[in-house]
Amino acid sequence: MSLEDLVKDGIKNIPAYIPGDTAESVEKKYGIVPEDILKLASNENQFGPSxxxxxxxxxxxxxxxxxxxxxxxxxxxxxxxxxxxxxxxxxxxxxxxxxxxxxxxxxxxxxxxxxxxxxxxxxxxxxxxxxxxxxxxxxxxxxxxxxxxxxxxxxxxxxxxxxxxxxxxxxxxxxxxxxxxxxxxxxxxxxxxxxxxxxxxxxxxxxxxxxxxxxxxxxxxxxxxxxxxxxxxxxxxxxxxxxxxxxxxxxxxxxxxxxxxxxxxxxxxxxxxxxxEEYIKKTKAAMLEGRKYLTDEFTKMGFYVYPSETNFLYVNTGYNAAEFAEECKKYGLIIRGNFDYSRITVGRMDQNEKMVGIIKKIIESGELKKI
Ligand SMILES: Cc1ncc(COP(=O)(O)O)c(C=O)c1O
CATH class of the missing domain: 3.40.640.10 (Type I PLP-dependent aspartate aminotransferase-like (Major domain))
Structure with missing residues (x-):
């Protein structure tokens, strides 16, 4: 009898958790230095705590x-x-x-x-x-x-x-x-x-x-x-x-x-x-400003952005979401590509602007074909 046989059925059925890419994994794959990697994939609050x-x-x-x-x-x-x-x-x-x-x-x-x-x-x-x-x-x-x-x-x-x-x-x-x-x-x-x-x-x-x-x-x-x-x-x-x-x-x-x-x-x-409360009010306002900025920029790019009440956006870019996320990684940007559409966390304004710049480059390069 193996130890696995002693495990409850429900536990045996747990699928392994597959975490999103990290700065380390992108560095390894594409040779980008960690300081240049922008991770906007896990809906973390980029402003940090009070x-x-x-x-x-x-x-x-x-x-x-x-x-x-x-x-x-x-x-x-x-x-x-x-x-x-x-x-x-x-x-x-x-x-x-x-x-x-x-x-x-x-x-x-x-x-x-x-x-x-x-x-x-x-x-x-x-x-x-x-x-x-x-x-x-x-x-x-x-x-x-x-x-x-x-x-x-x-x-x-x-x-x-x-x-x-x-x-x-x-x-x-x-x-x-x-x-x-x-x-x-x-x-x-x-x-x-x-x-x-x-x-x-x-x-x-x-x-x-x-x-x-x-x-x-x-x-x-x-x-x-x-x-x-x-x-x-x-x-x-x-x-x-x-x-x-x-x-x-x-x-x-x-x-x-x-x-x-x-x-x-x-x-x-x-x-x-x-x-x-003051800090929370300030950072929430900044996040909302970022959310609007990204929604506007993505819409100008011809993407469809679902109305969001969160610190992330669900975006139909017209590209295959997994391929788009992979292409972003080549430029040091980590977003989520394991759903039908792209899930993109709203960051601080400097991060949002950097991300918009990267995505514009991807579109202009024509490397990726729309589906
Ligand atoms: C909808 C939803 N619920 C719960 C959680 C878990 O939050 P916590 O970090 O408190 O475990 C998350 C984390 O991303 C989430 O997206």
């Missing part, structure tokens, strides 16, 4: 021999109050990234035979959490305008449905569903189905009509809203995310989350980042 967060994290480094608060209570209280809950912290669960929340939900709720409905293309962690726990992903296409198809998802509900995942705004398309339709959907779905609304990017939306589903969390719904410090707050490297939910759900998730989830450094950084 200087106050950096300062708070640096201070905490001197105390890393001491365990952090096992229950992350201070930040749970703060996030709860910021989102209209009471100050008990008992509507907030902390995890290692929003990814950690998705894993936790899978571990707690998904059993063999349970169905989980979502649309694709979307964030890969939903499928991962389902497969790992022997559940069955029920995968539907997005609508024609690349939004989560609420009607089709509702029609796909069976007596085996355990969970529905909605990525809003969606990765990789940047699109959102109508907030009123989503609210209606949430209240129509039977309460014994858990509705996960992944709002990793919602804080980057510039549209006042795009509403968080935190407002729909109540004793009457099993809505879990997942959020992260990786995007708006620029703390992807410290790995902190959270879920908001009703108290009954909280008690279950909190019991199952590991103690000491948030490191001292992560918690200190996140607390300071939440406090620095």
């Amino acid at each position: 200087p106050k967060a950096i300062e708070a994290m640096a201070k905490e480094v001197g105390r890393v021999h001491i365990y952090p608060d096992p229950f992350c209570i201070e930040i749970r209280k703060k996030i709860g109050v910021m989102n209209g809950f009471d100050d008990s912290g008992d509507n907030v669960v902390i995890a290692v990234g929003a990814s950690g929340i998705l894993s936790l939900l899978g571990e707690v709720f998904i059993k063999k035979g349970d169905e989980v409905i979502f649309c694709e293309p979307t964030f890969g962690a939903y499928a991962g959490a389902v497969i790992r726990n022997d559940g069955t992903p029920v995968v539907l296409p997005l609508t024609e305008d690349l939004k989560f198809d609420l009607k089709a998802m509702y029609n796909a509900i069976t007596d085996k449905t355990k969970m529905i995942c909605i990525c809003n705004p969606n990765n990789p398309t940047g699109t959102v569903v109508d907030s009123e339709e989503l609210k209606e959907f949430i209240h129509k779905v039977p309460k014994d189905i858990i509705i996960v609304v992944d709002e990793a990017y919602i804080e980057l939306s510039s549209n006042p009509d795009v509403k968080s589903m935190v407002s729909e969390i109540s004793d009457d719904t099993n809505v879990v809203v997942a959020r992260t410090f990786s995007k708006l707050y620029g703390l992807a490297g410290v790995r902190l995310g959270y879920a908001m939910c009703n108290k009954e759900m909280h008690a279950i998730l909190q019991k199952c989350t590991s103690v000491f989830t948030g490191s001292r450094v992560a918690l200190a950084g996140a607390m300071a980042a939440l406090d620095d």
Whole structure:
């Protein structure tokens, strides 16, 4: 008997994670020096976190021999109050990234035979959490305008449905569903189905009509809203995310989350980042300016840019997305090419301008043929 035989079926079925290209891999392949490589592929916040967060994290480094608060209570209280809950912290669960929340939900709720409905293309962690726990992903296409198809998802509900995942705004398309339709959907779905609304990017939306589903969390719904410090707050490297939910759900998730989830450094950084509203306002405005600039430039190039409420754009360049991404690498630009269209992260303005220059060169060179 091999060790592999001892592994649970769901774990055997996990597809290997294939990370995007890194500066190192592009350097190796095309001989470009790392300083000249521009990576706008992973939807990281290129402005970085608040200087106050950096300062708070640096201070905490001197105390890393001491365990952090096992229950992350201070930040749970703060996030709860910021989102209209009471100050008990008992509507907030902390995890290692929003990814950690998705894993936790899978571990707690998904059993063999349970169905989980979502649309694709979307964030890969939903499928991962389902497969790992022997559940069955029920995968539907997005609508024609690349939004989560609420009607089709509702029609796909069976007596085996355990969970529905909605990525809003969606990765990789940047699109959102109508907030009123989503609210209606949430209240129509039977309460014994858990509705996960992944709002990793919602804080980057510039549209006042795009509403968080935190407002729909109540004793009457099993809505879990997942959020992260990786995007708006620029703390992807410290790995902190959270879920908001009703108290009954909280008690279950909190019991199952590991103690000491948030490191001292992560918690200190996140607390300071939440406090620095001025910095967040400034960097969000700069990101929105970059998003508009790139949308305009790409449109002038004849590309179609899907409306985005995120820090990335989903762009139909007319080229094969994988070939286009490969061509970009030759010029030191890393974007995502593993979807139907190109997924391009909005960077700082100097990075955006450099990227536009590279893409113009690619078009002018005529090396790549449109499909
Ligand atoms: C839609 C979506 N949800 C969740 C995450 C995970 O975020 P975290 O870095 O908090 O694990 C990502 C990361 O890119 C994402 O795109």
